[in-house]
Amino acid sequence: MITTLQGKAFGKINIGLDVLRKRTDGYHDVKMIMQTVSLYDRITITRTSKSSSIALETNLSFLPSNENNIVYKAAKLIKDEFGIKDGLSIKLEKHIPVAAGMAGGSTDAAAALEMLNTMYVLNLSKEELMKRALKLGADVPYCVLKGTALSEGIGEKLTPLKPLMPCFILIVKPPVYVSTKFVYENLKIDQLKSHPDIDGIVTAIEAGELETMSRKMENVLETVTEKNYPVISSIKETMIQQGAISSLMSGSGPTVFGIFESEEKINQAASFFKTAHPSFRTYVTKPVNST
Known part of the structure; x- marks a missing residue:
């Protein structure tokens, strides 16, 4: 027992x-x-x-x-x-x-x-x-x-879906609180200029094309959260400057992640965020497959 x-x-x-x-x-x-x-x-x-x-x-x-x-x-x-x-x-x-x-x-x-x-x-x-x-x-x-x-x-x-290609994922959370309810209530679906190509992302994952997948990443909730919390846009830009293929907000935020191909680059980026923004929570992670 x-x-x-x-x-x-x-x-x-x-x-x-x-x-x-x-x-x-x-x-x-x-x-x-x-x-x-x-x-x-x-x-x-x-x-x-x-x-x-x-x-x-x-x-x-x-x-x-x-x-x-x-x-x-x-x-x-x-x-x-x-x-x-x-x-x-x-x-x-x-x-x-x-x-x-x-x-x-x-x-x-x-x-x-x-x-x-x-x-x-x-x-x-x-x-x-x-x-x-x-x-x-x-x-x-x-x-x-x-x-x-x-x-x-x-x-x-x-x-x-097929497991994500081997890569490294840097996660950064700024010290702000975002209400999921607020984000969904303020999302103007009929005014969205574009919608993510989710089917295209699926195709890229199934084909093992990490770069194509990363370039297609999009989150419509950013249209609300980024407007109210400019720090999210700033983190995404810094992720790219630090070597991420692409960067996106997860869910309704405020967490932002970046996809990296190189362990060396992600460790450098993590060190940068920890030094420049000690109040942010920074994590170096990898994809986990279904068990």
Whole structure:
């Protein structure tokens, strides 16, 4: 019997992001390319004798540790469905920036589902886990799938793609808070001058053409976020100056990433950002494939 389990919850970036329309239910139909990166949170789950309780603690004091936390919700979902009587102690060690366009909460929830599936030998397939994941949020099914994927609908329709070509991904998050709700509410879909060539990005990935993929990267949410936070445009420009093939904002921001072919160049760029902008959070990462 497994009493303690430790796991990694990997972050994601959007290699391309298009918003097609606002739906009658208030959500938006999107078409985007998701990619898992090697920056991760660490989760430890331990069975306890405190019947039915879920005790969640995290290294960030401002995060909720009750039913308002998505990891708590994931644990409760599994406990309720499968009648698990044990108490659970969950330790969440955050490294992925919070509210940064990297699915930090969603990936933690996905990891909790996977870990409880293993701990209690529930034998749920990846598809069965993804169905439950959707109850927790639109990005959570992708975080169960991982790797490189085309995401459509509200983010729940997922098509796995060939793994991304070997490369290095520099992630930089400036110290600003961006509300996803604000970005979507202020997006003028009918006024967009262009839409990303998502199909072209898919073709480039399938053909293993890193440079073509990078040149086609586009995110329509930048039209809102960059206007309100010019620092995002500045980071993108600096990424290119520092040797990135291309640079883009992930999700609704404010995180920006750059694609690099050379480890030497990405390390130089990371050093530049850490020295010139010590208040920014800077990470050297790689693509992570689906498991």
